[in-house]
Amino acid sequence: xxxxxxxxxxxxxxxxxxxxxxxxxxxxxxxxxxxxxxxxxxxxxxxxxxxxxxxxxxxxxxxxxxxxxxxxxxxxxxxxxxxxxxxxxxxxxxxxxxxxxxxxxxxxxxxxxxxxxxxxxxxxxxxxxxxxxxxxxxxxxxxxxxxxxxxxxxxxxxxxxxxxxxxxxxxxxxxxxxxxxxxxxxxxxxxxxxxxxxxxxxxxxxxxxxxxxxxxxxxxxxxxxxxxxxxxxxxxxxxxxxxxxxxxxxxxxxxxxxxxxxxxxxxxxxxxxxxxxxxxxxxxxxxxxxxxxxxxxxxxxxxxxxxxxxxxxxxxxxxxxxxxxxxxxxxxxxxxxxxxxxxxxxxxxxxxxxxxxxxxxxxxxxxxxxxxxxxxxxx
Amino acid sequence: xxxxxxxxxxxxxxxxxxxxxxxxxxxxxxxxxxxxxxxxxxxxxxxxxxxxxxxxxxxxxxxxxxxxxxxxxxxxxxxxxxxxxxxxxxxxxxxxxxxxxxxxxxxxxxxxxxxxxxxxxxxxxxxxxxxxxxxxxxxxxxxxxxxxxxxxxxxxxxxxxxxxxxxxxxxxxxxxxxxxxxxxxxxxxxxxxxxxxxxxxxxxxxxxxxxxxxxxxxxxxxxxxxxxxxxxxxxxxxxxxxxxxxxxxxxxxxxxxxxxxxxxxxxxxx
Numbered sequence: 001x002x003x004x005x006x007x008x009x010x011x012x013x014x015x016x017x018x019x020x021x022x023x024x025x026x027x028x029x030x031x032x033x034x035x036x037x038x039x040x041x042x043x044x045x046x047x048x049x050x051x052x053x054x055x056x057x058x059x060x061x062x063x064x065x066x067x068x069x070x071x072x073x074x075x076x077x078x079x080x081x082x083x084x085x086x087x088x089x090x091x092x093x094x095x096x097x098x099x100x101x102x103x104x105x106x107x108x109x110x111x112x113x114x115x116x117x118x119x120x121x122x123x124x125x126x127x128x129x130x131x132x133x134x135x136x137x138x139x140x141x142x143x144x145x146x147x148x149x150x151x152x153x154x155x156x157x158x159x160x161x162x163x164x165x166x167x168x169x170x171x172x173x174x175x176x177x178x179x180x181x182x183x184x185x186x187x188x189x190x191x192x193x194x195x196x197x198x199x200x201x202x203x204x205x206x207x208x209x210x211x212x213x214x215x216x217x218x219x220x221x222x223x224x225x226x227x228x229x230x231x232x233x234x235x236x237x238x239x240x241x242x243x244x245x246x247x248x249x250x251x252x253x254x255x256x257x258x259x260x261x262x263x264x265x266x267x268x269x270x271x272x273x274x275x276x277x278x279x280x281x282x283x284x285x286x287x288x289x290x291x292x293x294x295x296x297x298x299x300x301x302x303x304x305x306x307x308x309x310x311x312x313x314x315x316x317x318x319x320x321x322x323x324x325x326x327x328x329x330x331x332x333x334x335x336x337x338x339x340x341x342x343x344x345x346x347x348x349x350x351x352x353x354x355x356x357x358x359x360x361x362x363x364x365x366x367x368x369x370x371x372x373x374x375x376x377x378x379x
Numbered sequence: 380x381x382x383x384x385x386x387x388x389x390x391x392x393x394x395x396x397x398x399x400x401x402x403x404x405x406x407x408x409x410x411x412x413x414x415x416x417x418x419x420x421x422x423x424x425x426x427x428x429x430x431x432x433x434x435x436x437x438x439x440x441x442x443x444x445x446x447x448x449x450x451x452x453x454x455x456x457x458x459x460x461x462x463x464x465x466x467x468x469x470x471x472x473x474x475x476x477x478x479x480x481x482x483x484x485x486x487x488x489x490x491x492x493x494x495x496x497x498x499x500x501x502x503x504x505x506x507x508x509x510x511x512x513x514x515x516x517x518x519x520x521x522x523x524x525x526x527x528x529x530x531x532x533x534x535x536x537x538x539x540x541x542x543x544x545x546x547x548x549x550x551x552x553x554x555x556x557x558x559x560x561x562x563x564x565x566x567x568x569x570x571x572x573x574x575x576x577x578x579x580x581x582x583x584x585x586x587x588x589x590x591x592x593x594x595x596x597x598x599x600x601x602x603x604x605x606x607x608x609x610x611x612x613x614x615x616x617x618x619x620x621x622x623x624x625x626x627x628x629x630x631x632x633x634x635x636x637x638x639x640x641x642x643x644x645x646x647x648x649x
């Protein structure tokens with residue numbers, strides 16, 4: 001492990017013998033009658049950036065506060081590096097947290113903010129000074145040591161907060177919406193810096209975010225949360241391309257859902273009758289369902305094709321009318337009203353400056369998708 | 380529109396005259412040469428000089444300052460503890476009752492506070508033999524109690540505004556709760572402590588009623604001395620003394636207000 005990442009295996013979660021660095025077992029947190037975190041189990045491996053993704057009130061922040069020790073679990077277990085964390089107060093845990101508001105100490109300079117954790121550990125002054133200097137250069141804030149927090153911009157505060165939470169070399173760094181307060185441009189730059197820093201230090205990150213784009217770029221794996229539960233765990237690719245439920249498909253990116261019923265269930269293909277789409281839909285693989293079962297078929301807007309002429313090479317096609325066109329610069333999004341009455345969104349990337357002007361409002365169009373572009377969702 | 384704004388100005392001016400004319404006349408008459416308070420005999424600072432040669436007044440002033448200093452200091456300690464408990468441990472049951480109780484001295488008639496404290500001191504002396512008689516100590520205790528009520532109100536408003544996550548961040552970095560209080564909470568609420576202290580100091584300096592109840596021989600505060608002097612007829616040196624007190628009190632109030640403003644601005648910047 002020279003650069004912090006296990007070289008032998010980049011995906012420790014696929015290795016049955018790998019020991020998780022953070023284990024969460026049936027963790028539950030209730031506030032009165034409200035269950036914020038509902039029997040969550042989770043394994044995070046060393047060196048991962050694990051994102052907890054969910055809407056507001058889904059319990060992701062509570063889960064983070066349980067990990068940091070600010071909340072006590074109602075039931076369940078948290079094990080970090082083999083040590084049960086029950087009864088360990090926040091100041092004794094080997095986790096550090098980067099707060100959403102950054103929570104910089106307003107009366108201390110940048111330098112003192114960063115040094116605070118080491119000072120509490122009673123380290124010699126000389127060592128504190130060198131480590132603070134190193135940390136300042138790691139987050140590219142060398143010239144700002146003596147500034148006070150209110151003299152910093154949002155992005156600079158974010159760096160100081162990161163430096164302060166990393167200086168104790170925590171086993172686990174918990175980040176609560178680390179980029180939430182930054183504007184879009186800065187967010188994109190900072191995302192990659194965050195990954196670089198994480199890789200150079202080898203600290204395991206658990207990130208809470210409601211921003212799916214942030215989760216997609218940052219994380220090694222994502223845990224999607226809804227109503228206190230983790231509904232799916234997987235790599236960004238798995239979560240996007242193979243969502244396991246309507247919720248995940250709908251929450252991550254946009255999606256067209258066709259409700260239907262399995263009418264023919266074969267080993268190598270399935271036919272789904274979907275009155276919504278006005279046709280039978282062909283799925284080129286078997287699924288673990290039974291005939292007559294209610295399912296939903298998910299197709300991402302960018303996987304749909306749109307054309308004025310019939311798409312004869314595709315098995316799943318439908319006819320409709322263009323209702324709306326949204327030009328977004330890098331892509332155009334079409335809203336098509338199918339003859340069956342369902343609205344479908346299709347996005348096409350604008351590869352050339354002059355394309356797409358052939359398609360316009362009220363055009364009769366054909367839409368369709370490749371056999372393998374759809375995902376069948378039974379829950 | 381213009382006439383209306385002129386009317387508003389007039390009303391405002393009248394209000395200010397109503398409020399400040401008596402004080403202004405007192406200040407002017409403090410520079411009166413004549414010994415008769417109501418007759419203008421020309422400008423002079425004679426009574427100020429006389430004032431500083433009066434051992435009774437100087438002694439009382441010194442006692443008042445001592446009492447105000449000590450009681451203000453005790454008041455902010457009690458006030459800080461009370462507001463910290465009220466704001467931070469939000470979940471405990473008697474919270475609203477307690478927060479009402481702590482602010483009760485603000486609206487309670489001073490006569491009642493003074494009387495009840497006097498009764499308490501007498502009873503305590505009978506039972507535990509302390510405080511032995513009434514004097515400096517009893518006034519300090521009395522002023523601390525009502526000063527604490529005012530201090531608690533000022534400090535609470537600051538604590539409510541304080542971002543809880545900075546305390547959590549300190550804990551997260553390895554500071555135990557007591558450490559967090561001294562490293563983080565206290566410095567952040569320091570401006571409120573200063574204004575609370577100034578407020579309690581001023582209130583203690585001003586108080587006549589409560590002090591009269593709980594005072595004993597040899598512990599006459601400045602307001603008590605002034606009051607007894609005035610009862611024998613208004614003498615011009617009292618005017619001079621009152622002018623000095625007005626000056627000091629307004630200075631205190633202005634500094635306190637500036638402090639509060641500054642800390643508010645700082646917290647808004649964050």
